[in-house]
Amino acid sequence: MEKKGGFVGWLDKRFAVSTLWKVMMSEYYLPKNINFLWSFGVLTMLVFVILVVTGIFVLMYYKPDSHMAFDSVNKTIMMDVAYGWVFRHVHAVAASVMFLVLFVHMGRGIYYGSYKAPREVVWITGFILFVLMAATAFTGYLLPWGQMSYWAAQTITTLFAKIPFIGPDLVIWIRGNYIVEDATLTRFFALHVTLLPALILIFTAVHLYAVRIVGSNNEDGIPMTKEEKKEKGIPFWPVFMAKEYFVMSVFLLFFFFLAFFNYNFAMDPINFQPANYLQTPPHIYPEWYFLAFYEVLRGFFFSQNLGLIAFVLSMFLPLFLPWLDKSPYPYISGKHRPMFKVIWWIFVADFIALTVLGKLPPTGFFAWLGFVTSIIYFIFFVALPIISYIEKKKVASGGGQ
Amino acid sequence: MKELKILLVLVVIVGVTYWGIEPLAHSIMHKHVEEAIHKYNLPDYEFSDLGGTPPLDGDAAKGKEAFQMFCTSCHGLKAEGINPPMDAKTAAMSFGVVPPDLSNVASYTDEKFLYHFIKDPAKATEFKKISMPPLGLNDEQIADIIAYLKSTAKKVEGEELVKEACGRCHSVKYQKIYAETPPSNLKKYLGKVPPDLSIIMKAKGEHYLVAFINKPQALLPGTAMPRVGLTKEATEDLMKYLEEISDPHKEQRQKVGIIVLAYMLVMVGLTFAWKKKIWKNIH
Numbered sequence: 001m002e003k004k005g006g007f008v009g010w011l012d013k014r015f016a017v018s019t020l021w022k023v024m025m026s027e028y029y030l031p032k033n034i035n036f037l038w039s040f041g042v043l044t045m046l047v048f049v050i051l052v053v054t055g056i057f058v059l060m061y062y063k064p065d066s067h068m069a070f071d072s073v074n075k076t077i078m079m080d081v082a083y084g085w086v087f088r089h090v091h092a093v094a095a096s097v098m099f100l101v102l103f104v105h106m107g108r109g110i111y112y113g114s115y116k117a118p119r120e121v122v123w124i125t126g127f128i129l130f131v132l133m134a135a136t137a138f139t140g141y142l143l144p145w146g147q148m149s150y151w152a153a154q155t156i157t158t159l160f161a162k163i164p165f166i167g168p169d170l171v172i173w174i175r176g177n178y179i180v181e182d183a184t185l186t187r188f189f190a191l192h193v194t195l196l197p198a199l200i201l202i203f204t205a206v207h208l209y210a211v212r213i214v215g216s217n218n219e220d221g222i223p224m225t226k227e228e229k230k231e232k233g234i235p236f237w238p239v240f241m242a243k244e245y246f247v248m249s250v251f252l253l254f255f256f257f258l259a260f261f262n263y264n265f266a267m268d269p270i271n272f273q274p275a276n277y278l279q280t281p282p283h284i285y286p287e288w289y290f291l292a293f294y295e296v297l298r299g300f301f302f303s304q305n306l307g308l309i310a311f312v313l314s315m316f317l318p319l320f321l322p323w324l325d326k327s328p329y330p331y332i333s334g335k336h337r338p339m340f341k342v343i344w345w346i347f348v349a350d351f352i353a354l355t356v357l358g359k360l361p362p363t364g365f366f367a368w369l370g371f372v373t374s375i376i377y378f379i380f381f382v383a384l385p386i387i388s389y390i391e392k393k394k395v396a397s398g399g400g401q
Numbered sequence: 402m403k404e405l406k407i408l409l410v411l412v413v414i415v416g417v418t419y420w421g422i423e424p425l426a427h428s429i430m431h432k433h434v435e436e437a438i439h440k441y442n443l444p445d446y447e448f449s450d451l452g453g454t455p456p457l458d459g460d461a462a463k464g465k466e467a468f469q470m471f472c473t474s475c476h477g478l479k480a481e482g483i484n485p486p487m488d489a490k491t492a493a494m495s496f497g498v499v500p501p502d503l504s505n506v507a508s509y510t511d512e513k514f515l516y517h518f519i520k521d522p523a524k525a526t527e528f529k530k531i532s533m534p535p536l537g538l539n540d541e542q543i544a545d546i547i548a549y550l551k552s553t554a555k556k557v558e559g560e561e562l563v564k565e566a567c568g569r570c571h572s573v574k575y576q577k578i579y580a581e582t583p584p585s586n587l588k589k590y591l592g593k594v595p596p597d598l599s600i601i602m603k604a605k606g607e608h609y610l611v612a613f614i615n616k617p618q619a620l621l622p623g624t625a626m627p628r629v630g631l632t633k634e635a636t637e638d639l640m641k642y643l644e645e646i647s648d649p650h651k652e653q654r655q656k657v658g659i660i661v662l663a664y665m666l667v668m669v670g671l672t673f674a675w676k677k678k679i680w681k682n683i684h
Contacts, residue, residue: 032683036404074600075575078650085650086657104411234683242679246672253665260658265423272604273596283430288422352414356421360429 023212025237029229031218037108038216039247040101045204046248047098047255052197054091058084062143064189066182069145070274086259089267093259095137096266099289101251102130110321111344113332114217120322122214125207127319129200134290136196139188141287142180146271151284153188154180154277159297162308179277221332283361291358292351292377298358299374301367310374317381324381327388328395339387347380434609437619444615446633451517451525455540457547464549467542472503475533480504480553493582496532497590499569508554509566512547514630519543526627527618530590559642566631566639567598575599576646591625602647607640614639 012018022028030038061081063072077084106126109115115123142153157174161167176183215229224233234240258266265288270281286294297311317324327337334340353373360366428435437443441450468478475492477485479502485492489499507515518525520543522533538546557565564578570587572580574597580587584594602610609620614636617626631639 035407037407071575079575083657085654089654100415239679239683242672242676246669246676249665249668249672253662253669256658256661256665260654260661265419269604269606272600288418291422348414352418352421355418356425359422359426 021237024208025241026235027230028212028236029226029233030216030236030240031222031224031229031233033219033222034216035219036243036247037104039244040105040108041211042241042244043101043248043251044098044105046251047094047101048200048204050094051091051098054087054094055193055197057087058091059193064143064186066145066185066275069143069185073144074272089259089263092266093255093263095140096287096289097255097258098133099137102133103289106130106318107348109217110318111334112217112219113221113325113334113337115321116221116325116332117322118214119210119217121210122207123322124319125203125210129203129207131315132196132200132203136192136200137287137289139192139196142185142188143192144271145185145275146268147273147275147279147281148268148271148284150180150275150277151281152286153184155284156286157184159308159311162305181277217332219333219335221329221336223329223332283359285359288355288359291356292354295354295358295370296374296377298362298367299354299370301362301371310378314374314377317378321384325384325388327391331388331391331395337387337391339390340384343380343383343387346376350376350380434612434620438612441616441619443612443619444633444636446511446615446636448511448514448517448525448628448630451514454513454516455544457512457516457544459541459544459546459548461545461548461552464545464547464552467538467546468549471536471538471542472546475500477502478504478553480555489581490583493586497530497582497586498532499581500533501565501569503550503553505554505557505565507547507550508556509562509632509635510630511632512551514628515547515550516543518630519546525630527616528625528627530625531627532590558638562635562639563598563642566629566635570595571598573598573646593625595626598643600647602640602643607644610643611636611640 008017058073058077061072061076061084063069063076073088077088079085109123109126138153138156142149157171157180160174161171163170172178174184175181176187215224215226218224268287285291293311293314296314297307300307300310331337331340334344350373353369354377357366357370357373362370465481469483472478473483474486475496477483481504485500485502487495492499510518514525519536519538521535522531523529523535560576560578563571563573567573568578569581570591572578576599580595582590588594605613613620613626614629614631617624617628
């Protein structure tokens with residue numbers, strides 16, 4: 001260990017900061033054949049930090065009370081507090097953009113086979129983070145207590161009623177009332193500002209720890225040992241981060257454009273009407289990042305039960321990707337898997353179609369289109385084991401590329 | 402340029418999704434609104450569905466007499482020192498809603514609409530439950546009354562306009578304007594308490610509001626909102642005011658937005674330069 005004096009040396013003896021720095025940053029090596037999509041992991045952390053910081057500021061003026069919530073957001077924060085609107089806009093837009101970044105981050109993981117052995121723990125902790133983030137977004141969306149806040153919460157909590165035996169009681173337990181009311185607001189608030197962010201922090205730590213153990217995947221899915229990466233790769237600090245800062249800057253340019261000039265997608269006009277449990281809005285839809293799953297739920301329009309099962313499956317099937325697809329090298333990265341590429345692009349197109357359909361009224365032609373696209377969603381997860389089986393046989397017979 | 406190709410794919414995916422969930426979805430969800438606007442050619446400041454009017458060149462002096470005979474049992478006209486016969490609370494209890502003071506009504510209400518309104522209030526407002534009955538006046542009397550109302554009216558703008566034209570039923574509580582008629586009376590009269598107008602512009606948008614105010618039944622059949630016959634000028638002034646109060650920091654937002662974007666643009670340049678420097682010897 002190199003000798004250091006002063007404060008850093010003092011701290012080093014007691015806290016091993018320079019070792020920590022080396023392990024986490026300067027001597028953590030990444031492969032060279034990665035593209036800018038590998039920067040999206042750090043972007044999620046950036047957006048999370050933005051959410052926490054803006055969240056703390058809006059928390060200072062927000063009132064978790066069904067009589068005061070709407071005005072505390074739309075009057076106090078948006079109009080009275082100096083620059084309160086900046087924090088609200090940035091918080092709302094960041095919540096939305098978080099899912100854009102997450103989808104890209106997860107999509108990159110799927111396309112390049114980053115969920116495969118030995119990175120199962122990375123994938124699972126990442127998936128848990130996605131679920132936690134979804135829960136945080138869902139609870140947070142109720143807080144402004146607008147019409148869409150209210151009816152989205154009402155609709156989604158009603159889904160739990162379909163669970164056999166305990167369903168109806170469970171719904172009341174979740175809401176703390178027979179309908180979504182003050183009790184629901186305060187508990188969603190509590191979860192949104194304490195438990196859920198705390199869990200996100202913990203799982204982020206585990207996720208990062210796991211990545212430090214197994215290392216990053218690369219574009220070609222070539223398995224590399226730590227020594228190989230050290231020899232041929234780049235250190236996380238400063239080389240990777242130099243690129244990361246550039247990606248961050250471009251991202252933030254785009255992000256602040258949205259926050260200041262194009263924010264309606266994250267702040268639905270209908271939500272500027274206060275919650276009214278007597279008046280259902282003509283169209284109820286969740287925020288855009290839940291639309292695809294919501295459409296799978298509605299897609300089986302002839303059977304609510306079937307829709308609910310499909311909905312749960314659509315959200316949790318991705319968790320099992322490492323076991324659905326076990327094809328070995330050279331069939332790790334989608335780049336070198338012709339058959340995988342076909343179902344991948346069908347999956348991406350289908351996910352977009354589901355997202356768009358999820359907002360449209362589910363009638364006539366759209367209902368049938370929703371049904372077909374919902375079925376196609378599952379084709380990916382059915383085809384994956386088959387493709388991987390064929391590829392495994394190819395490798396066993398000395399094939400491959 | 403592999404990275405740019407990936408970026409392009411990403412931009413296309415995000416762009417198509419955005420187009421689908423914003424412009425496309427809204428155009429489909431709000432189809433009935435556009436259809437109604439197209440069908441009735443809204444906003445129609447001629448109120449052409451009510452038909453024509455006789456020449457409205459009445460005599461204000463005769464109108465004053467007619468006004469005192471037919472109107473003052475319910476309405477006041479403070480500009481001429483005529484007080485309403487009842488206080489607001491009693492009036493609200495008797496009629497369901499406080500009858501308007503008519504001092505300035507002709508400044509923001511179209512005269513053709515006023516004619517049809519006095520002739521048959523329920524038909525002109527398209528609100529069947531309206532408290533004011535048809536008075537059976539002849540065309541000459543109506544024209545005289547309109548001439549009189551025009552002679553007393555002074556132009557009202559912004560907050561005054563919203564108070565006079567909307568404030569008997571609607572509150573604008575973020576501006577500390579509260580509906581003249583108590584909410585409990587309104588609920589009985591209209592079936593519900595009308596929405597607060599503080600941030601209605603954000604919820605509904607100008608395009609919708611202009612058409613809705615012009616002909617409420619066309620956009621929201623069965624609504625308790627009566628047609629009030631605002632002139633083009635008054636409608637535009639009202640929209641300007643509602644826009645200002647719903648988004649008071651618009652100017653600040655645009656200014657700060659430009660500064661932030663400019664700062665980020667500089668950061669893009671600096672970080673790119675640093676990346677170039679660090680990566681010079683790599684590859």
